[in-house]
Amino acid sequence: xxxxxxxxxxxxxxxxxxxxxxxxxxxxxxxxxxxxxxxxxxxxxxxxxxxxxxxxxxxxxxxxxxxxxxxxxxxxxxxxxxxxxxxxxxxxxxxxxxxxxxxxxxxxxxxxxxxxxxxxxxxxxxxxxxxxxxxxxxxxxxxxxxxxxxxxxxxxxxxxxxxxxxxxxxxxxxxxxxxxxxxxxxxxxxxxxxxxxxxxxxxxxxxxxxxxxxxxxxxxxxxxxxxxxxxxxxxxxxxxxxxxxxxxx
Numbered sequence: 001x002x003x004x005x006x007x008x009x010x011x012x013x014x015x016x017x018x019x020x021x022x023x024x025x026x027x028x029x030x031x032x033x034x035x036x037x038x039x040x041x042x043x044x045x046x047x048x049x050x051x052x053x054x055x056x057x058x059x060x061x062x063x064x065x066x067x068x069x070x071x072x073x074x075x076x077x078x079x080x081x082x083x084x085x086x087x088x089x090x091x092x093x094x095x096x097x098x099x100x101x102x103x104x105x106x107x108x109x110x111x112x113x114x115x116x117x118x119x120x121x122x123x124x125x126x127x128x129x130x131x132x133x134x135x136x137x138x139x140x141x142x143x144x145x146x147x148x149x150x151x152x153x154x155x156x157x158x159x160x161x162x163x164x165x166x167x168x169x170x171x172x173x174x175x176x177x178x179x180x181x182x183x184x185x186x187x188x189x190x191x192x193x194x195x196x197x198x199x200x201x202x203x204x205x206x207x208x209x210x211x212x213x214x215x216x217x218x219x220x221x222x223x224x225x226x227x228x229x230x231x232x233x234x235x236x237x238x239x240x241x242x243x244x245x246x247x248x249x
Contacts, residue, residue: 016047016073018197020188022103024053026131026241031057033179033245034098035125041097043087043114044105048074050131054101055079062097064090088113090121097121099129106130106172107164115175122248128176132165133186133239141227142235146199149220157207168242176246186239192231196221 031037037058042051045063047070054061055077064085065071071082087109100118118128136143164171205217
């Protein structure tokens with residue numbers, strides 16, 4: 001098993017505050033395709049962005065992350081059991097889980113070990129779903145500024161695993177029969193500060209800071225401020241989701 005590559009613990013509170021929530025229809029769809037709605041396991045849960053949605057549809061959500069800081073920043077919920085654990089070793093019994101999810105996380109895993117653990121955990125007919133998102137849906141100048149920063153300024157600073165996200169998980173091959181997923185997007189209405197806070201959660205920004213400092217980040221924040229207008233005015237931002245799902249036969 002590969003060592004845990006920790007890109008987010010140092011900014012766990014920022015991650016909890018600014019990462020966007022997943023749309024309710026995602027968790028509803030996941031609940032509809034699971035063989036039962038007793039137990040869902042959300043691995044690499046971060047601060048619980050998807051876990052909270054799953055708790056609306058499952059009796060119990062076990063939400064794991066290898067970062068104690070991320071788990072400490074998670075939003076409590078009576079049906080969510082947050083635990084510090086790697087994706088590749090949950091500690092749960094064989095055949096005990098109806099659904100395994102990994103939202104914006106699977107690219108960090110030792111995938112062969114994770115898939116072996118998933119096969120062990122899922123009940124017959126159980127479902128695994130890997131969810132990710134990369135670029136914003138193009139709508140205007142704001143998205144263009146962010147995309148230049150993401151693709152050009154940060155090009156040398158993204159961890160190599162991020163390539164799987166940029167490729168819409170096409171290089172990940174599930175060892176289970178595929179389930180066709182609907183088209184779903186994250187959509188938020190954010191003021192300027194929320195967007196800048198979100199950008200500051202990126203792993204590449206941490207690497208940029210270590211390499212050359214905050215100046216490029218401050219520059220893109222200034223560009224966004226000029227383009228935004230009144231910073232308190234909310235704007236709609238969308239991220240199309242990649243959903244890679246399969247069923248244990």
